[in-house]
Amino acid sequence: MARKHLLRRQTLSAALLLSALATSPTWGEDDGWIEFGDAPQQQEQGWMIPPEQFDQWVFQHASNIQGQRKEFETKLALAIDNVNDVCQLTEEQRLTLRLAGEIEINRYFAKYKQVKAYYIKTKPDQNNFNDIWQLIQPLQQIAQVGLFGEDSALVKASQEMLKGEQRSRLRELEKERRDYRYRALVEAYVMLFDDVAPLSSTQRERLVAVLLENTWPPNVFGTNDQHYIMHQSSLLSRKKIEKAVDGPLLDLVYDTFQKGKGYKSFLESQGIKPYAEEDE
Structure with a gap:
């Protein structure tokens, strides 16, 4: 009996802490999602993607709702562990x-059901297929990358709940993981230069060091990591790059880096920027 009362108090305490997250509007009128009332008239021609294949189209390797939910729950358990x-x-x-x-998982599937209902209702053809694709693409990206990023309810709850030494330990762990992942991203990006520039192992190491010293990890990792590191590298001056390479290779590396400038507007539109502690 005492244990039941304890669990009841724990559940109530947790519910109070999460109430602001759970009761806030998830997809309101100004959330960027197309309202059903604004949908175009259904077309008579055949489906671009049959409705029975919609789940596999969105969830990719998970194939269906059950598989995707299981994957999210596995990642949730791992994150808590x-x-x-x-x-x-x-x-x-x-x-x-x-x-x-x-809460985060339920929000995702509520959004998914809304998009699927819109797809079936409007039956888009080649002329307006891009409209539905703009709604489906974020669902695909989340399914691939995961739900529990920097702006998730899970992270917000942990930041609100953990205090003192617990929070300090968690922030140290997050920094270690963020730095590790960013180093891996930088190293992978530099390795791509083997296709356009014959860098020696020493030059690659120096170029990695220059990038790590003069750029910053993103506020959120995901499917746009390559675009992010390309843009970050475009901000490096020739003088800094010269610490790693010189001669004809300097021009080649610098010119290649400069191509990343074109991703600035796209990254801003996605809310991707260099990580800062005030983002927490």
């Missing part, structure tokens, strides 16, 4: 994070 390894969460804290993750 990772926090627990560092912060030694209480049972109440684990419950809070679990509820936060479930």
Whole structure:
């Protein structure tokens, strides 16, 4: 009986902490999603993608809702375990994070159902297919990258809940992971130069070092990582690049880096920018 009362108090406490996240409007009239009332008239010609294949189109390798939900839940459990390894969460804290993750999962599938209903209702053809694609693409990206990024309910709940030493430990872990992932991104980008510039191993190491010293990780990792590092590299001056390469290779590397300037507007439209502590 005492345990039941304890769990009931823990559930209530977690619910109060998450109430602001759970009760805020998720997709309002000004959220950028097309309202059903504004949908064009249904077309008579055949489907671009049959409705029965819609799930596989969105979820890719997960194939269907059940598979995608299982994948999200697995990642949620892993995310909570990772926090627990560092912060030694209480049972109440684990419950809070679990509820936060479930909120994020439910939001995703509510959005998915809205898009699918819109697709079936409007039956887009080649002329207006781009409209539905603009709605489907974010769902695909989230399915591939994951739900629990920097702006997720899970992260917000952990930032609100964890205090003192627990929060300090978590921030250290997040920094280590962010730096590790960014180094991997930079190294992969520099390796691509083997196709256009015969860099030596020493030159590659120096170029990686220059990029790490003069650029910053993104506020969120995802499918646009390559666009981000290309734009970051375009901000480097010739003088800084010269620390890694010289001669004809300097011109080649510099000119290649400059091509990344064109991604500035796109990255801004996606809300992707260099990470800063005030983003937390």
